[in-house]
Structures are given as C-alpha cells and as structure tokens.
Amino acid sequence: MRTDPARLAAYDTLRAVAEREAYANLVLPRLLTDRRLDARDAALATELAYGALRGRGTYDAILAACVDRPLAQLDPEVLDVLRLGAHQLLATRIPPHAAVDSSVELAREASHDGAARMVNAVLRKVARRDLREWVDVVAPDPQRDPEGYLAVYRSHPAWVVSALWDSLAAHRGKEAAYAQIDKLLEADNLRPGVTLAARPGLCEQAELVKQGAEPGRYAPTAAYLPEGDPARLEAVVRGRAGVQDEGSQLVALALAAAPVGERTGHTGAGASGAGASGEVGGRDALWLDLCAGPGGKAALLAAIGAQRGARLVAAELAPHRARLVKRALQPIHGVHKVVAADGTRPPWRRDVFDRVLVDAPCTGLGALRRRPESRWRREPADVSRLAALQKKLLAAALDSARPGGLVAYVTCSPHLAETRLVVTDVLAGRDDVEQLDARPYLPGVPELGDGPDVQLWPHLHGTDAMYLALLRRR
Numbered sequence: 318m319r320t321d322p323a324r325l326a327a328y329d330t331l332r333a334v335a336e337r338e339a340y341a342n343l344v345l346p347r348l349l350t351d352r353r354l355d356a357r358d359a360a361l362a363t364e365l366a367y368g369a370l371r372g373r374g375t376y377d378a379i380l381a382a383c384v385d386r387p388l389a390q391l392d393p394e395v396l397d398v399l400r401l402g403a404h405q406l407l408a409t410r411i412p413p414h415a416a417v418d419s420s421v422e423l424a425r426e427a428s429h430d431g432a433a434r435m436v437n438a439v440l441r442k443v444a445r446r447d448l449r450e451w452v453d454v455v456a457p458d459p460q461r462d463p464e465g466y467l468a469v470y471r472s473h474p475a476w477v478v479s480a481l482w483d484s485l486a487a488h489r490g491k492e493a494a495y496a497q498i499d500k501l502l503e504a505d506n507l508r509p510g511v512t513l514a515a516r517p518g519l520c521e522q523a524e525l526v527k528q529g530a531e532p533g534r535y536a537p538t539a540a541y542l543p544e545g546d547p548a549r550l551e552a553v554v555r556g557r558a559g560v561q562d563e564g565s566q567l568v569a570l571a572l573a574a575a576p577v578g579e580r581t582g583h584t585g586a587g588a589s590g591a592g593a594s595g596e597v598g599g600r601d602a603l604w605l606d607l608c609a610g611p612g613g614k615a616a617l618l619a620a621i622g623a624q625r626g627a628r629l630v631a632a633e634l635a636p637h638r639a640r641l642v643k644r645a646l647q648p649i650h651g652v653h654k655v656v657a658a659d660g661t662r663p664p665w666r667r668d669v670f671d672r673v674l675v676d677a678p679c680t681g682l683g684a685l686r687r688r689p690e691s692r693w694r695r696e697p698a699d700v701s702r703l704a705a706l707q708k709k710l711l712a713a714a715l716d717s718a719r720p721g722g723l724v725a726y727v728t729c730s731p732h733l734a735e736t737r738l739v740v741t742d743v744l745a746g747r748d749d750v751e752q753l754d755a756r757p758y759l760p761g762v763p764e765l766g767d768g769p770d771v772q773l774w775p776h777l778h779g780t781d782a783m784y785l786a787l788l789r790r791r
C-alpha cells in the first residue's frame with residue numbers, strides 16, 4: 318500500500334459507513350487499534366474521516382460543480398476519495414499538493430488509473446477557491462432561501478435545518494431562532510470533548526478533577542476531560558464513573574430532584590425519599606427506567622437511588638442492550654433489576670413506580686456532533702414512525718407510575734414532533750397527569766426558555782440537545 322496509513326484508515330471508515338451502514342465512531346477506533354496507528358496518524362485519520370462524513374453536504378455541492386456528470390453516477394469509492402480530498406483542501410492546513418497527490422494515489426489503489434486522473438482534475442478545480450468562496454458560488458442566496466443556504470454552508474440535510482429552526486423558534490422565540498440557527502448548526506459540526514459522570518456514592522466530581530478533568534458547567538456529577546483516553550481513569554474502568562454527556566446527566570438529576578406526590582395526589586414536601594420503606598408503591602422507593610440501554614442514565618439513577626434506599630428497575634427491549642445495562646449497573650450498590658421487556662407492553666403491574674424515566678428512542682437530531690454520519694441516514698419518515706412509538710412509551714410510563722409518581726419524558730432530539738407534540742398529544746387524552754415546570758430542577762442552568770419543559774442546546778449549553786418534560790400522575 319502506498320497510501321499513508323492515516324488516509325487509508327479514513328477512507329476505509331467512509332467505505333464501511335457507506336457499504337455496511339457502520340457507525341464511524343465504532344469502526345474507526347477499531348481500525349486505529351488493529352493497524353497500530355501512532356497518535357499523530359490516529360488524530361489525522363479521525364479528523365479526515367469525521368470531517369469528510371460531517372461535511373458531505375457542503376463537499377458534495379462543491380464537487381457537483383466540478384464534475385461533468387451527476388455525483389450519483391460516480392463509483393462510490395471514487396466519490397469517497399473526492400470527499401476526503403475536498404475536506405483536506407477546504408478545511409485543513411494540509412498543503413494542497415499533498416491533499417491532491419495523496420487522493421490521486423488513493424483513487425489509483427481504490428479504483429483504476431482513469432479514476433486517478435479524474436480525481437486529479439476535479440480536486441485541482443476544488444483547490445482554486447476557499448470554502449467561503451465555494452459556498453457563495455454553489456449555495457442558494459441566503460436572503461431568498463436561508464434554510465437552503467445553511468443546509469449547504471453548515472452541511473445539514475435541508476429538512477433537518479428546518480426542524481431545528483422550528484424547535485429553536487418554539488423554545489426561544491422567532492427572533493432568537495433567526496439569530497441563533499447558524500450557531501446551532503456550527504456547534505453540530507464541532508467534535509464534543511469527553512464528559513464524565515461521577516456516580517454518586519461511588520465517585521465525586523473532585524476525584525475526577527484531581528485526575529486532570531475540569532468540573533462540569535452545571536451538573537455536580539459532571540467533569541470534562543480535555544485530553545486523553547477516559548479508559549485510563551481507574552474510576553471509569555471500575556464503573557464508578559461513566560462517559561456521559563452533561564445534558565444526559567442533567568435530565569436524570571432533574572428526575573431525581575423533583576418532588577413526588579403523596580398517593581392521595583398531594584405533593585410531598587421536598588420528598589427526598591429518606592426513610593423510604595423500599596416496598597412496591599412506597600413513597601419514593603421504586604424507580605423505573607423504561608428504555609435503559611445502554612445504561613448511562615440508569616447507572617446515574619441507580620447510584621442516586623441507592624443513596625436514598627430506592628431501587629431501580631431498568632427495562633430494555635433489545636436483549637444485547639439489556640446486557641450492557643446489567644454491566645453498567647454492576648458496580649452500583651443497592652438493589653436493582655434489569656429486564657429485557659417491551660416498554661409499550663410492560664410485564665409489571667400499573668400504578669407502582671414512584672419515579673419513571675422514559676428516555677425514548679428518537680432520531681438523535683440533538684446529538685449530531687457525536688455521530689458524524691447520522692444526519693445523512695435519518696429521513697423525515699423516521700420522525701413520524703418514532704413519534705408513534707414515543708407516544709406509546711410515554712403512555713405506558715404514565716400508567717406505570719403510581720398516583721403522585723413522577724415521569725420524566727426525555728429525548729436526545731429537539732424535533733418538536735418527538736418532544737413537545739408527543740407530550741401534548743398524550744396529555745390531551747388523559748386527565749390524570751399534570752405537567753411540572755422542569756426548570757427549577759436544573760439549578761444554575763441558564764437560558765431555559767419559558768418552560769414548563771426544557772430544551773438544552775449545544776450552542777447555548779455545550780450539551781447535546783436533550784429535551785425534558787416532567788409529568789406527575791394525579
């Protein structure tokens with residue numbers, strides 16, 4: 318192989334994503350380990366693979382202007398070489414001749430000499446302008462078609478730009494949405510750092526800070542790891558801490574912090590659960606995570622519950638993910654149980670749980686920064702399919718909660734059809750539920766809008782765009 322190992326690893330990642338629907342964040346680290354790339358090559362491979370996947374919308378628009386036939390008619394291998402080349406030319410400091418020559422070499426290895434000549438000609442055209450100049454040439458006029466412009470400039474599918482804009486407008490107001498949409502899309506294109514969650518009773522934020530992490534912005538459990546592999550930390554290896562976005566921590570902490578009501582329907586004053594009996598239907602003794610896999614939030618809740626004498630039942634549909642939950646809960650003291658079950662047809666009795674988390678399967682449009690290829694895989698039809706499931710899960714979660722019990726409805730998507738509209742629809746059909754103002758249970762977190770639900774944003778909070786609605790059975 319004449320292509321250098323970093324570019325080859327990036328190319329093979331793009332191919333695995335295209336051919337096998339692989340996830341880049343799973344494939345690439347394995348490739349880097351198997352091929353023993355050194356730290357420098359590993360960093361370059363990661364930058365190239367993630368950058369080309371994320372920037373596909375922009376790069377394809379530019380490449381389409383440089384290729385004499387529709388991109389769909391190119392060999393998919395050659396198109397991936399071109400995307401990698403475009404990323405190097407337009408978004409890195411790699412010298413243009415190195416970007417072009419290495420891409421030509423890669424095309425020769427991946428395809429044939431004819432393809433290599435074509436890659437050479439196309440990338441030389443790409444190299445004539447910088448990114449902003451190209452966007453001005455190939456994107457729609459921002460005044461006439463701001464969504465279309467942003468879709469090309471910030472490399473998001475147009476329907477995703479539209480959905481994010483709608484959600485920003487609903488939560489922050491029309492003017493703020495207009496002012497902030499570009500920042501939000503830009504934040505989606507920045508790789509997030511590693512955030513750790515110290516599991517209460519097992520690890521403190523301070524311990525992680527001593528190991529070189531920085532304290533989280535808002536959650537007392539959160540710590541940011543500016544560099545290095547989290548797996549080098551003993552607390553992570555032993556499961557006393559986990560890798561978890563701060564937004565995910567905040568919504569789990571909010572569920573644990575809000576007061577449950579008495580069975581009669583009155584709110585228990587600051588019901589901390591201290592002295593809880595531990596019996597089914599007891600005051601604050603039995604918690605449920607309805608969609609628990611792979612177990613990040615379940616581990617946080619189980620750790621908090623263990624401190625208060627509450628036990629957690631963690632349900633998960635997919636058996637292999639239920640096994641991951643079991644593993645995540647193993648280091649946590651206290652009593653908890655993992656069940657492989659369909660949350661829409663729960664195998665437990667109604668009206669028993671004091672606190673219920675439903676962290677519903679969703680499009681993940683709030684976590685685009687973590688999964689570089691996911692924005693291109695999702696389709697508008699996914700939203701309606703998932704919304705139907707989300708409504709069933711929320712209804713089942715409410716039925717599982719006892720009168721006075723709390724339900725947190727959570728998604729890592731800000732799409733209105735998966736968030737507010739799910740809650741509105743489900744609540745419209747029943748008179749035994751009240752919605753709480755969730756904002757007081759995220760203390761110190763700014764810019765939470767008008768409530769009662771909470772939508773976090775990468776560009777405002779530095780978290781994934783987690784959604785939270787807090788509900789209580791009457």
Ligand SMILES: C[S@@+](CC[C@H](N)C(=O)[O-])C[C@H]1O[C@@H](n2cnc3c(N)ncnc32)[C@H](O)[C@@H]1O
Pocket residue numbers: 565607608609610611612613614615632633634635638658659660661676677678679
């Ligand atoms: C957003 S993820 C949950 C993430 C998890 N709470 C965490 O923090 O690690 C949603 C999970 O719901 C599971 N799921 C999908 N349909 C389900 C159903 N009908 N019942 C229970 N779990 C389901 C999926 O397999 C997936 O693991």
